[in-house]
Structures are given as structure tokens and as C-alpha cells.
Amino acid sequence: MKEVAKRRKRSFDSIILAKEIAYIVPADDFTLMRQESVFYDKITKIGQGTFGEVFKSRAKITEEVVAMKKILMENEKEGFPITALREINMLKKLRHRNVTELVDICSSSGKQDKGRTSFYLVFTFCEHDLAGILKSQNAKKMTPVVIKTMLYHLFEGLAYIHSCKVLHRDMKTANILVSKDGVLKLADFGLARLMINTSDPDGKCYTNRVVTMWYRPPELLFGERCYSEEIDVWGAGCIMAEFWTKTPILQGNGELNQLDLIVKLCGTINPATMRRCETLPNYRNFPNLGNPPRTLVPKLSKYIQDDPAAVNLIDRLLALEPSDRLTAVQALKHEYFQIAPLPQEHVGDFIRTLSGSLFEYTVNQGFNNQRPGGAHRPPGLPGGMGGGNHHHQRRPNGPPRNIPSQQVYDRIF
Numbered sequence: 001m002k003e004v005a006k007r008r009k010r011s012f013d014s015i016i017l018a019k020e021i022a023y024i025v026p027a028d029d030f031t032l033m034r035q036e037s038v039f040y041d042k043i044t045k046i047g048q049g050t051f052g053e054v055f056k057s058r059a060k061i062t063e064e065v066v067a068m069k070k071i072l073m074e075n076e077k078e079g080f081p082i083t084a085l086r087e088i089n090m091l092k093k094l095r096h097r098n099v100t101e102l103v104d105i106c107s108s109s110g111k112q113d114k115g116r117t118s119f120y121l122v123f124t125f126c127e128h129d130l131a132g133i134l135k136s137q138n139a140k141k142m143t144p145v146v147i148k149t150m151l152y153h154l155f156e157g158l159a160y161i162h163s164c165k166v167l168h169r170d171m172k173t174a175n176i177l178v179s180k181d182g183v184l185k186l187a188d189f190g191l192a193r194l195m196i197n198t199s200d201p202d203g204k205c206y207t208n209r210v211v212t213m214w215y216r217p218p219e220l221l222f223g224e225r226c227y228s229e230e231i232d233v234w235g236a237g238c239i240m241a242e243f244w245t246k247t248p249i250l251q252g253n254g255e256l257n258q259l260d261l262i263v264k265l266c267g268t269i270n271p272a273t274m275r276r277c278e279t280l281p282n283y284r285n286f287p288n289l290g291n292p293p294r295t296l297v298p299k300l301s302k303y304i305q306d307d308p309a310a311v312n313l314i315d316r317l318l319a320l321e322p323s324d325r326l327t328a329v330q331a332l333k334h335e336y337f338q339i340a341p342l343p344q345e346h347v348g349d350f351i352r353t354l355s356g357s358l359f360e361y362t363v364n365q366g367f368n369n370q371r372p373g374g375a376h377r378p379p380g381l382p383g384g385m386g387g388g389n390h391h392h393q394r395r396p397n398g399p400p401r402n403i404p405s406q407q408v409y410d411r412i413f
Helices: 002-024 082-091 130-135 137-141 144-163 230-245 255-266 296-301 308-317 328-332 360-365
Strands: 040-049 052-059 065-071 102-109 117-124 176-178 184-186 383-385 408-410
Touching: 040 065, 040 360, 082 102, 082 117, 130 137, 130 176, 130 230, 130 360, 144 184, 144 230, 144 328, 230 308, 230 328, 255 296, 296 308
Parallel strands: none
Antiparallel strands: 040 052, 052 065, 065 117, 102 117, 176 184, 383 408
């Protein structure tokens, strides 16, 4: 009798959770009670974080390869995880070649889940993520036209979601996927939000606990809650620089250290360089940041040789004053994308030179890992002792995962 009662409870919980999804997803979009084990075969794990796990899988009927994102159900009494609901809500609004596509939602419950109901978001499969590519030796094969095309795709996707009034709020290389056809796609909308009018004094504001630390702009570190697309643009600027440095440029091991690195690269933060800084709640918590000059252009020029337009674009994306940063649309019109070599439709030829799939998770686990001895350190640059690698810090303020405490990571600037 107890076993029958447990089965009935699991079924009841599944129905409740499915209704929560149905509230925001039209019935003709997905069949909500499809059983994962009936319709999909898992092939291998390609991602893991505090959000759950991601599996490369195959649809049993069509044999199409898909990516299945398992949603962790820590406490079903609290309902379906709000981050997953938000991600579904965002993705059903977005349709663009440079944005990942949600194709199905399914559920499962069994021994492997300890009797709890699990849900999976099913996406079109992309063979790589940008973090995996940049961590591998294949990054050396990236020609100027390949880099420019990938960046053009990045800003096209960003311009599109911003035109739909969506903030991504977790821009980083691990959240940029690359298809077998050589098309970049923005992914992981678990922290995304619709834009609101933050200029209204009586209006709502966002949380500032977003964006993975190494890609977090200074205003968020100072506690800003009334922000807009400028926070995504800062992340895009960090990602753009990474195409040449091959490793994140601002690898802080805490908020104070992160701000210190930003100041050393981007210059003094004061009302002249960030107009509202003194009004932000955490500004007084960082009294000893100093007054160094802005060194971004000369430092980046050591990596980006013979392409001053690329350096200039990054410089304008990483402006300390949020309103001075270029928008994604303005970035697409920047000189960098208007001069030879011009961006192409895709980077399929480059992608076909890669052996196997390159995901940050599999590279870090040792699969396809071509960087023995830890992270890559470009010659002549200082290293730094740190608590971990940001990519396993899935949610912006959680502890780094799976990285030995003694591991040295790069500190570019």
C-alpha cells in the first residue's frame, strides 16, 4: 500500500508541475507529459552545474540528436524551479538563428531520481560551446575572418534579444554554443529577464547578484539594481577579448579583487568616469581601489596586433560608464565589421576541422583536453593564485566547483 501511495504522489506531483509549465507555455507548443525514457536515449553528459545536468541525447522516433537539460528538483513542495520557468518563458518568445531553440519539454521519475519527478528542457543540439573551443588547441586555427564572423553572430544574437526587450544577464563563453554548420547561438536563459523601466522612481529594479564574476560589470559590483542591456554588452566585450587572449581577461577571486582588476585595466572609477558611482550602495565598501590610468588599449594591443579597429571596439564595449558603452546594434555598425576581411554567413569550414565535440565540461573533465598542466598562460603575463575556475560557478555567486584549491589560473591583466 505504501508503494502505491508513493506512485500516486509522484503522479500527482508531476501533474502539478506540468500545470505550472502549462501556465506560461501554450498547449500547442509542447506535449508536457511526455516521458523522457520513452522518447529519448541519453548518449553522454556534456554539461553540469548548480542548475542541473546537460546530456547529448537522441530522439527514438526521428533519431535527431538533441541536448537535454535536466532541471534539478531540490524541493517539489516549492514548485517548479523559477529559473526554469523563466527560461521556458523567454525561449518561447525568441526565434532567431543566433539564439538556441527549445523544441520539447519532458519529464521522468524513477530509481535514478530517487522517486522524484525530474523535468528536461530539450534543445536543438550544437556540437560545441565557445569556452570549449577557446580552451582547446583548435583555437590557434582561428583566422581573422573566423573570429570576425563568430563575433558578428554574437552581436546579432544580442541585438535581437535586446530588441525583444530581453536581458540575458549571464554572458560568458560557456553560454555561447556553436552548431555543426558554424553558427553561434546564445544559450542558457535561466537568469534572463524582460526589460523594465528602471528610470521610474517608483518602479521595480532587478537583483544585482547576476552575471558570472569574471564577466560582471563594475556597476553590479557596486550594487547597481537599475540597469539595462549595458550589462550584457560588458560581458560581450570580455568575450570578444577572449578570442585573442584565449582565456578570460579579468579573473578575480572575489568582488574586491574583481574590481581591482577592472580598475587596473579600465582606469579610475569616480564620478568623471562612472557618473552615478557615488550613489551606488557598495561604492563606499571599496575605498582603496587607487587611481590608475586606463591601460586597456596598450595591453590588448599586445594580443590583437595589426587590428586597431578590433581593439577600439573592445575599448568602447568596456567603458566604465554604462551609458557610454556601445549597444549591440552600434557594435554591428562599428568599423571593425565594415573593413576586410568581412564577416561571412558561417564558420562551417573551421568547425569541420575540429575533432569531436568541444564543450567546456568535457574539456575540463579531460575529454578532448589538449592543454596538459592546467590552464593556458600566454608568455610574459603574471599568473595568480585563485580559488577556482569561473566556468563551474554556474550561478553568479555560488562557489567554484570541481577545481583543486591549489590550482593556479591565469590572470591576464
